[in-house]
Amino acid sequence: MRQKLSPRENRKAWLYAALIVLGMVLCIALAWYVSAQEWGREAVYLPPANEAVLEKAQTLDTIVIDAVFDPESKQLTATQVMTLRNPSGQVLDSVVLRSYSGAYLSEDTSPAATDELFAACYGERFSTGGLILDCVQVNGETVRHSWNEDKTVLTLPVQWSAERTLTLQLAYHVNIPDCGSRFGVKDGIYALGNVFPTLALWDDGWRTEGYCAIGDPFLSACANWTVRLTVPKGYQLAATGYAEPALLADSAVYTLQAPAVRDFALVISDRFTSASAMADDVLVTAYAADKKAAQRMVKYARQAIACYEAHYGSYVYPTFTLAEVAFPYGGMEYPQMVMIGSSAIAATDDTLEVLVAHETAHQWWYAMVGSDSYYEPWQDESLCEYALMDYIGDVYSASARENAVFQRIETALRITIPRGVTPGSPIDYFQDLTEYTQVVYRRGAALWMALENLLGKDALDAALTQYQEAFRFGHATREDLTLLLSQAAGRDLAPLMTDYLDTYITN
Numbered sequence: 061m062r063q064k065l066s067p068r069e070n071r072k073a074w075l076y077a078a079l080i081v082l083g084m085v086l087c088i089a090l091a092w093y094v095s096a097q098e099w100g101r102e103a104v105y106l107p108p109a110n111e112a113v114l115e116k117a118q119t120l121d122t123i124v125i126d127a128v129f130d131p132e133s134k135q136l137t138a139t140q141v142m143t144l145r146n147p148s149g150q151v152l153d154s155v156v157l158r159s160y161s162g163a164y165l166s167e168d169t170s171p172a173a174t175d176e177l178f179a180a181c182y183g184e185r186f187s188t189g190g191l192i193l194d195c196v197q198v199n200g201e202t203v204r205h206s207w208n209e210d211k212t213v214l215t216l217p218v219q220w221s222a223e224r225t226l227t228l229q230l231a232y233h234v235n236i237p238d239c240g241s242r243f244g245v246k247d248g249i250y251a252l253g254n255v256f257p258t259l260a261l262w263d264d265g266w267r268t269e270g271y272c273a274i275g276d277p278f279l280s281a282c283a284n285w286t287v288r289l290t291v292p293k294g295y296q297l298a299a300t301g302y303a304e305p306a307l308l309a310d311s312a313v314y315t316l317q318a319p320a321v322r323d324f325a326l327v328i329s330d331r332f333t334s335a336s337a338m339a340d341d342v343l344v345t346a347y348a349a350d351k352k353a354a355q356r357m358v359k360y361a362r363q364a365i366a367c368y369e370a371h372y373g374s375y376v377y378p379t380f381t382l383a384e385v386a387f388p389y390g391g392m393e394y395p396q397m398v399m400i401g402s403s404a405i406a407a408t409d410d411t412l413e414v415l416v417a418h419e420t421a422h423q424w425w426y427a428m429v430g431s432d433s434y435y436e437p438w439q440d441e442s443l444c445e446y447a448l449m450d451y452i453g454d455v456y457s458a459s460a461r462e463n464a465v466f467q468r469i470e471t472a473l474r475i476t477i478p479r480g481v482t483p484g485s486p487i488d489y490f491q492d493l494t495e496y497t498q499v500v501y502r503r504g505a506a507l508w509m510a511l512e513n514l515l516g517k518d519a520l521d522a523a524l525t526q527y528q529e530a531f532r533f534g535h536a537t538r539e540d541l542t543l544l545l546s547q548a549a550g551r552d553l554a555p556l557m558t559d560y561l562d563t564y565i566t567n
């Protein structure tokens with residue numbers, strides 16, 4: 061029997077019903093929000109390119125690549141068309157490309173085959189790999205080409221007037237070595253960093269320095285990249301830029317557009333899981349063998365982007381991607397993407413967070429603002445170490461920042477470095493990765509702490525934002541940066557820079 065409710069009980073029943081419905085709506089909204097923020101593939105929304113990128117793109121060379129990846133033969137087969145403007149303003153009789161993977165062909169020249177790195181990269185045996193050029197044409201005519209000794213410098217004879225555009229067509233295949241490095245395959249993860257040929261940087265002559273084992277000895281100007289890559293079904297692709305694949309019966313085709321970037325890197329694996337989320341208007345995606353690791357990488361990267369945008373101005377690219385690579389370095393930066401070492405992912409302390417914060421900072425200092433990573437490696441590395449201090453201060457606390465400054469930067473000033481290397485030394489002066497990190501990253505960052513004391517934090521951030529906006533898509537020299545900082549300080553800072561960068565400290 062159903063009893064009639066009193067008006068008061070009736071109101072109560074309606075109130076409960078309304079509360080239950082409201083609760084359900086809130087739960088659904090919360091579940092949608094959490095999935096959109098952190099975990100769900102449905103969160104993927106590819107933001108349009110920033111106006112600054114599109115404007116710059118109109119003035120740049122284009123590189124269009126069609127490639128097929130075959131894990132059975134560990135090979136990438138590609139055609140590449142480059143439309144190039146003469147960067148020199150003068151008549152040239154050759155065009156020079158950098159094709160760094162050639163160094164991995166021989167044990168004598170591979171940057172992964174040094175005493176320090178060989179076992180970690182190759183295990184017991186050397187494995188050869190690199191780009192093999194099948195055909196090259198200049199403006200439709202087949203030309204004879206020549207390589208330098210370590211097969212990283214490709215020279216083509218041309219008659220190239222200052223105003224003329226040159227079209228190069230390359231056909232090549234890339235054999236991928238068994239090697240845990242920025243180029244190679246290990247643990248089922250194929251890393252293709254510095255694999256696609258780029259125009260050598262013009263700097264009163266073609267830059268053709270060696271592809272040494274320490275640091276990031278690669279330089280290139282921004283160009284507009286389009287890469288169409290076919291991979292077998294089941295393989296996922298992390299890259300400069302982002303694209304949802306077109307799925308065919310037994311393969312997937314990715315078409316990636318990356319305007320105004322200075323290089324293009326790929327990481328491919330059938331072991332990847334992914335996580336993605338928006339950081340303001342930037343799509344952040346991480347790929348790793350472990351789903352939880354990918355989620356942590358996204359979380360740290362979002363925090364880092366928010367921090368650096370607040371201190372140094374906007375990140376201009378629409379996407380940022382992180383990919384696990386089984387290599388012995390912590391991480392490795394490329395435009396719009398970074399490689400993150402498996403050992404950092406496996407670490408149980410704060411290694412992964414510190415690494416993601418450092419590598420994300422390279423999107424400001426390297427990817428957007430280029431500098432001379434061969435002769436002035438401090439110019440981006442020390443700024444990334446300094447950015448890490450800002451990350452720790454913003455995400456944790458001012459005292460955590462002070463502690464990190466002491467542990468990482470002040471301590472590095474006190475240890476004994478046996479030879480006369482200084483933060484301002486070129487990369488080929490350093491004998492191992494530890495020495496390079498202590499001197500260039502950490503002692504180098506002491507300069508930024510001194511500038512913070514001298515100018516004040518807000519004024520230094522304003523100067524760094526100005527630096528980012530003035531030099532993005534280009535290359536800033538040490539003199540450019542010194543002048544900009546001197547203007548911010550109202551006095552010549554060259555002597556202070558010399559003190560911190562070029563003076564050998566004896567303890």
Ligand SMILES: [Zn+2]
Pocket residue numbers: 418419422441444
């Ligand atoms: Zn770095």
